Amino acid sequence: MLFITACSGGTGSGDYHIIYSYETETVTEELPEDQRKYTIGVVPKVKEIMYFLIAQDGAYEAGADLGVNVIYDGPPIADVSRQIKVILELIDQGVDALAVSANDPEKLLPVLQEAKRKGIKVLTWDADTLPEGRDLFVNMVDPEVLGRHLLDTLAWHMGEQGDYAILTSTLSASNQNEWIKWMSIQQQDYYPKMNLVTIAETYDDPQKAYEAAKQLLQDHPGLQGIIGIASVAPPAAAQAVKEAGQSGTIKVVGLSTPNLMADFLLDGSAQMATLWSPKKLGYLTVALAVQLLDGQMPYDGQEIRNIGNIRVKGDMVIMGEPLDFTAENVSQYDF
Amino acid sequence: MISRWLFRIPSWKNKLSTRLIVFYCMLTVIPISLLGAVSYMQYTRSIVEQIGEYMPRFLSLANDNIAFHMQEFSELPSLLFNSDRVLSILRHDAYQSRSTLNQEQFVVNSYLARTYLDSGSPDIIGVFLFSKNRLFYSSRLDFTGLDDSNALLPYGQDLELGGEAKILLPDEFPLAFVNSPPYLLIMKQIQDVDNRKSLGTMLIAVQLTFIDNILRHFDHNDQADLWLMDGAGKIIYHTDEQYIGTVDTELARYPLRNGSFRRGGGKDEWIISLSTSGVTDWILAHSIPLKILTEKTDRARNVIILLFFCIVLITSLLAVSYAIKFTRPITKLSRLMRQVEAGRFYVNLEIESRDEVGILARSFNSMMKTIRELIQKNFEIKLRQKEAELYALQSQINPHFMYNTLETINMAVEDGKSRTVVEMVTLLGRMLRFSLSNRSRCVRIRDEVQHMRDFLMIQKIRFSNRLMFDITLKGDIESCYTPKFILQPIVENAVKYGLNTRKILHINVSIGKELGARSGKEDIVFRIRDDGPGIPEEKLEQLEQSLRSDVPVARDSEFGLSNVNARIMLMLGPEYGLELHSVYGQGTEVVIRIPMITELEMAELTEKLGGDAHGEIQGINRG
Numbered sequence: 031m032l033f034i035t036a037c038s039g040g041t042g043s044g045d046y047h048i049i050y051s052y053e054t055e056t057v058t059e060e061l062p063e064d065q066r067k068y069t070i071g072v073v074p075k076v077k078e079i080m081y082f083l084i085a086q087d088g089a090y091e092a093g094a095d096l097g098v099n100v101i102y103d104g105p106p107i108a109d110v111s112r113q114i115k116v117i118l119e120l121i122d123q124g125v126d127a128l129a130v131s132a133n134d135p136e137k138l139l140p141v142l143q144e145a146k147r148k149g150i151k152v153l154t155w156d157a158d159t160l161p162e163g164r165d166l167f168v169n170m171v172d173p174e175v176l177g178r179h180l181l182d183t184l185a186w187h188m189g190e191q192g193d194y195a196i197l198t199s200t201l202s203a204s205n206q207n208e209w210i211k212w213m214s215i216q217q218q219d220y221y222p223k224m225n226l227v228t229i230a231e232t233y234d235d236p237q238k239a240y241e242a243a244k245q246l247l248q249d250h251p252g253l254q255g256i257i258g259i260a261s262v263a264p265p266a267a268a269q270a271v272k273e274a275g276q277s278g279t280i281k282v283v284g285l286s287t288p289n290l291m292a293d294f295l296l297d298g299s300a301q302m303a304t305l306w307s308p309k310k311l312g313y314l315t316v317a318l319a320v321q322l323l324d325g326q327m328p329y330d331g332q333e334i335r336n337i338g339n340i341r342v343k344g345d346m347v348i349m350g351e352p353l354d355f356t357a358e359n360v361s362q363y364d365f
Numbered sequence: 366m367i368s369r370w371l372f373r374i375p376s377w378k379n380k381l382s383t384r385l386i387v388f389y390c391m392l393t394v395i396p397i398s399l400l401g402a403v404s405y406m407q408y409t410r411s412i413v414e415q416i417g418e419y420m421p422r423f424l425s426l427a428n429d430n431i432a433f434h435m436q437e438f439s440e441l442p443s444l445l446f447n448s449d450r451v452l453s454i455l456r457h458d459a460y461q462s463r464s465t466l467n468q469e470q471f472v473v474n475s476y477l478a479r480t481y482l483d484s485g486s487p488d489i490i491g492v493f494l495f496s497k498n499r500l501f502y503s504s505r506l507d508f509t510g511l512d513d514s515n516a517l518l519p520y521g522q523d524l525e526l527g528g529e530a531k532i533l534l535p536d537e538f539p540l541a542f543v544n545s546p547p548y549l550l551i552m553k554q555i556q557d558v559d560n561r562k563s564l565g566t567m568l569i570a571v572q573l574t575f576i577d578n579i580l581r582h583f584d585h586n587d588q589a590d591l592w593l594m595d596g597a598g599k600i601i602y603h604t605d606e607q608y609i610g611t612v613d614t615e616l617a618r619y620p621l622r623n624g625s626f627r628r629g630g631g632k633d634e635w636i637i638s639l640s641t642s643g644v645t646d647w648i649l650a651h652s653i654p655l656k657i658l659t660e661k662t663d664r665a666r667n668v669i670i671l672l673f674f675c676i677v678l679i680t681s682l683l684a685v686s687y688a689i690k691f692t693r694p695i696t697k698l699s700r701l702m703r704q705v706e707a708g709r710f711y712v713n714l715e716i717e718s719r720d721e722v723g724i725l726a727r728s729f730n731s732m733m734k735t736i737r738e739l740i741q742k743n744f745e746i747k748l749r750q751k752e753a754e755l756y757a758l759q760s761q762i763n764p765h766f767m768y769n770t771l772e773t774i775n776m777a778v779e780d781g782k783s784r785t786v787v788e789m790v791t792l793l794g795r796m797l798r799f800s801l802s803n804r805s806r807c808v809r810i811r812d813e814v815q816h817m818r819d820f821l822m823i824q825k826i827r828f829s830n831r832l833m834f835d836i837t838l839k840g841d842i843e844s845c846y847t848p849k850f851i852l853q854p855i856v857e858n859a860v861k862y863g864l865n866t867r868k869i870l871h872i873n874v875s876i877g878k879e880l881g882a883r884s885g886k887e888d889i890v891f892r893i894r895d896d897g898p899g900i901p902e903e904k905l906e907q908l909e910q911s912l913r914s915d916v917p918v919a920r921d922s923e924f925g926l927s928n929v930n931a932r933i934m935l936m937l938g939p940e941y942g943l944e945l946h947s948v949y950g951q952g953t954e955v956v957i958r959i960p961m962i963t964e965l966e967m968a969e970l971t972e973k974l975g976g977d978a979h980g981e982i983q984g985i986n987r988g
Binding site: 045046047048049050051052053087088091306307309310313335336337338353359362363364365 | 413417418421422446452456529556558559560561618619620622623624625626627629636
């Protein structure tokens with residue numbers, strides 16, 4: 031076969047005389063083989079809640095699209111020490127990159143830095159650590175935009191006045207605290223008649239969230255609005271409000287998935303849910319981890335295939351704009 | 366023999382002029398033609414190299430431009446996400462009431478028209494969107510081959526493109542537009558990034574005018590072709606529309622994908638340049654016949670060849686004429702040399718030029734002059750030698766005469782005629798003194814005549830008055846000069862022959878001045894007439910012959926006449942000498958003609974003949 035090729039090549043060059051060639055030696059594509067070897071550990075805050083299960087779908091989809099191994103593993107509950115254990119296991123499995131949704135911005139630092147020492151690329155997604163712990167943070171939305179927008183949606187439903195409470199994941203969660211900061215700034219700027227009564231923790235657990243919501247209603251009988259900023263919070267709040275027979279009186283908005291919120295939105299016990307696509311976030315996280323392993327930092331306006339254009343602020347990647355789910359459009363989404 | 370061979374006229378091959386012309390040709394024609402040929406080839410090659418180098422770069426730029434446009438076109442489907450309404454329709458299931466379906470169809474179709482046809486690129490001729498067994502579309506042109514029943518054919522909406530745009534050629538898809546403009550289909554999956562699901566497939570039909578616009582910037586020639594093909598050689602665009610959709614079968618044999626090469630040879634040689642886009646994998650190709658590129662050069666070459674021949678013609682003519690001009694003096698010289706070889710020394714090479722040939726000519730002339738002088742000198746020496754010999758012979762007194770005279774004296778003594786004895790001895794003594802004295806070869810006529818008279822007196826005594834003579838001297842010429850010993854030999858001859866046959870012999874000697882027809886001057890003429898037997902005609906001719914020819918240095922019967930004649934001619938020139946007139950049986954007249962030599966002229970003559978004449982004579986005498 032080689033002989034035949036050589037022969038035909040020989041006769042070919044008899045008829046054709048090269049005058050000029052700027053044939054750039056095509057770099058033999060060895061990268062796919064390397065990429066096949068990439069193993070990327072993706073660690074959510076907690077394994078078994080809807081939000082992170084959807085993100086898992088996106089991460090695996092990206093793994094299949096890009097030809098890398100994705101190990102998606104997290105703690106059963108949103109607990110830092112459990113999460114550290116999971117991370118150590120992944121390090122032992124020899125992952126090339128770690129993407130962590132951090133339960134605590136500080137406590138994860140030692141283990142992440144150890145991973146870095148072992149040559150593992152570390153990035154955070156969904157929830158950030160302190161900058162020393164990672165190379166890159168994959169954020170779903172701009173915290174300022176999200177914080178201000180969440181308060182705007184509640185204000186609009188509450189008529190810009192009255193008491194409201196916030197259900198967060200934990201008081202130490204950095205993302206949530208950032209959003210809370212921007213919510214209070216937005217309230218001070220535009221809504222003086224509104225009053226934040228308390229901030230309750232849900233620990234990213236639906237049961238705990240439900241209990242926390244009921245407690246809120248008991249503690250604050252004049253409460254007129256609840257903002258849930260953990261994905262389990264708005265359904266729990268809506269459930270509590272519904273059970274208290276106060277659907278429509280106490281407005282419920284916040285971050286949650288359309289599937290969790292669909293029933294509450296449709297029966298009026300919740301007014302609006304806001305979120306991004308967790309699938310998209312999982313996909314983007316894996317895609318950026320691969321890109322980081324290939325030695326490329328993302329840049330502002332870069333187009334990620336099957337995602338679209340991303341924005342980059344320093345070492346933070348912002349996936350896009352938040353989506354609002356209402357009774358009208360909630361059926362369009364399947365997460 | 367050798368000189369014959371050497372001086373033979375050379376053949377044309379050996380001729381100097383031929384060699385000069387050939388040499389000129391080698392010096393000018395060959396280098397000029399070589400230079401012309403080499404520079405033409407170099408120029409052609411550099412044109413080929415230039416186009417070979419720059420065309421792929423231009424193609425690469427154009428290809429990048431096309432790829433950029435294609436990139437832009439393949440970004441277009443994402444414009445769908447700008448409309449929540451359209452997005453929600455696409456997310457719906459298709460199973461709804463007909464009116465809802467139609468309503469949604471209207472919404473999406475008008476969105477497509479607004480977004481892609483009304484405001485987008487004019488190159489887009491149609492947009493087709495397949496979603497869940499529905500077909501939404503908007504098109505500038507009427508089309509056939511697509512409706513919602515065959516929406517799945519042949520690709521459908523579940524195709525896995527991995528987010529990449531796929532480019533389809535018209536023949537890969539059942540779509541057909543009226544007027545069948547050349548177009549491309551860009552197929553892209555619409556991905557719902559939030560739900561991570563495919564919403565459908567979008568097809569954008571793009572007219573190839575954008576490629577036209579890009580490639581229009583090429584300096585386009587009717588015979589050059591530009592075409593765009595995919596990696597497998599399928600032609601997407603071609604300047605000649607009939608090739609669109611066909612496959613370039615030669616692609617596999619092209620030696621490269623980025624660069625230029627020549628194809629074929631001779632008159633049908635083409636230069637093909639290719640550029641492969643790194644983005645689309647498309648190959649943009651350009652081919653042009655070599656002869657178009659070299660058209661101008663060829664024209665210039667023809668003009669140069671014409672000029673070349675003109676110049677060669679002119680310079681050849683100049684060279685030939687110069688060669689001829691250069692060799693003409695040499696030819697002339699060789700001709701003259703042949704003349705010289707034949708003995709004609711009085712030649713003159715008339716060449717005025719100051720160059721080496723002129724120097725040669727002058728040298729030749731001066732050589733010839735020297736040769737002539739040498740010959741002259743040599744010749745005159747010979748003459749003088751001869752004359753001296755003749756003189757020496759003549760100056761001797763004939764021993765017979767001496768014997769006869771002495772015998773006569775003896776008889777007179779015996780007879781006791783002492784008076785006669787005294788007279789004869791006196792006469793003989795005077796003759797001897799004349800012979801011995803006065804070495805000069807010219808004497809006064811008076812003395813010469815006296816010598817002759819003495820001789821005749823002795824003969825008269827001896828032959829007892831059988832001999833009668835008279836001598837007449839006319840004019841004042843006695844003191845003029847004459848060569849010595851010219852009269853006595855003549856009369857001796859006359860006496861010798863006359864007394865043999867006649868009883869009484871009369872000798873008449875007259876000397877006078879006459880105008881010479883040949884010299885044109887007054888000459889002195891001696892006429893010695895006798896009434897002897899005369900000379901028979903054939904004898905006379907023989908004698909006259911012998912007078913003209915060389916003089917034998919010997920004493921015989923005719924010696925006296927020829928000796929005298931020769932000496933006069935040698936001494937005084939060929940126009941002087943001796944003439945014979947004779948009538949057989951009646952007598953003979955000998956005429957001696959000499960110039961009039963006065964005292965003054967005698968001195969000149971002596972000087973001319975040179976004092977050394979004595980030496981010569983003495984030398985001869987001694988020998």
